[in-house]
Amino acid sequence: MKTKILLLFIVPTFCFSQEFIKGKIKIDTPEVLGILVINLNNESESKTDGFGRFSINAEIGDLLIIAAPHIHKKRHIVQENDFKKEIEIQIEALPVEIESIEITRSNITSESLGLVPEGQKRYTPAERRLKTATDMELMVGFGFAFSLDPILNALSGRTKMLKKELEIERFNKNMTLTESYLSDELLISQFNIPINYINSFRMFLVDNPDFMEVMKTNNKDNIISKAFSLSEEFQKIISDEQ
Secondary structure, eight states: OOHHHHHHHHHHHHOOOOOOEEEEOOOOOOOOOOOOOTTTTTTTEOOOOOOHHHHHEOOOEEEEOOOOOOOOEEEEEOOOGTSSSSSEEEEEBOOOOSSSSOOSSOOOOOOTTSOOOOTOOOHHHHHHHHHHHOOOOOOESEEEEEOOHHHHHHHHTHHHHHHOOOOOOOOHHHHHHHHHSSSSHHHHSOOOGGGGGGHHHHHHHHOOOHHHHHHHTHHHHHHHHHHHHHHHHHHHHHHOOO
């Protein structure tokens, strides 16, 4: 009889046990109180105290959303190590709007000094090399002359090489930008992309014109949503290859 009574007290302890993670929000402003932390998987939520600390129920792989009116919304995928120590999450503050400002410094630029034409396009290194190799320099004096360099570069294949170099530069730039929106953890845990195919999936996105149009908006939610909609097509490609 004593054994049965003891079990009645022990069982509820296991049934209602929960695992919490503790964290701290780091931001370059003193406003750390009341920042909302939401677990999208179990729909629980918490708010930070005056020191930016919070505690929330979670499991490995859960997606936490950190939000407040004065910060950029942040996502955090719960990892195994998050339960072993207090995690620190760096948050970026939104810019503060100022109604008016008095400018006292001089607006001296290379354009205002006449060193370069006003509104002149700024080129990347690859764009500059290609422009130099293809520009026809016409000189008029007691006659006229023009540079043969563009013709020679075209015949030698240098122009084609520089165009390919520019294409590679732009591709690498888009790959880096895509990685800043779509982390490895997000692609693995939420998109179900195999770890060996992460970079291949990013390349697949960069080659997709519709995705690159969404990238131009710089809207993180739209970019992630568009990438997620394309992940099913990518996984089908993987499946067909296997």
